[in-house]
Amino acid sequence: MIFDFYFLYWISGIILIPGMILAIFAQIKVSSAYKKYSKTSAKSGWIAREMSEMLLERAGAGGVRVYKTGGSLTDYYNPSDKTLHLSETVHDSSSIAALAVSAHEVGHAIQDNEHYAPLKFRKVIVPIVNLGSRLAIPLAIIGLILTFFEGFGEFGEFILFIGIIAYSLTFVFALITLPVEINASNRAKRLLLQTNVLDEKEIRGASKVLSAAAWTYVASMIISLLYLLRFILVISSLRRRD
């Protein structure tokens, strides 16, 4: 049973391929948009770090500290200690791409400051998602074995159901990530225009960078959906049917 489970699980990985292709496509789109717009400086002359601090201050989130972090496209906002991390290539740059990326991270900081519901929900479910992803496969195997024992069939089915719920949490997490990301990008575009950091024409470049980044989240969401479908497929083909 355990062997069958892992064999089928491995072989059915084939259904993940379209999602992987989409993820690669999204990654290429991000890199090329970023590369293109990192060559053009904004006419306003703002540098990403100073601009981020200005936007945070303006939104009443002046308590957020901004740091420089290693790597490229590694920018993130950490809600647990209210710190904003800008990558080396973004931090001191005044390119349209750098300003777009840092304004997006400022968008997350403002979401946090305003207690934006999807972000709060995402924060709350992280430990449950982690637990679920660790328990799903053991639950599936136990449930499948139980379905083959006389008198335990129904209990086995119940365990399988819990296993599927546990597995689906990763997909739920990816699904909530989408509105959080799109909202942060929309906030970024609005802030960049309102404060004249970018003009109408430059905003179009920023939009391209941000929407390319959004595709990577769409790809992760589709991949986790395919993972879930595979999980359900493997379970339903192995479980005992009377």
Ligand SMILES: [Zn+2]
């Ligand atoms: Zn983001």
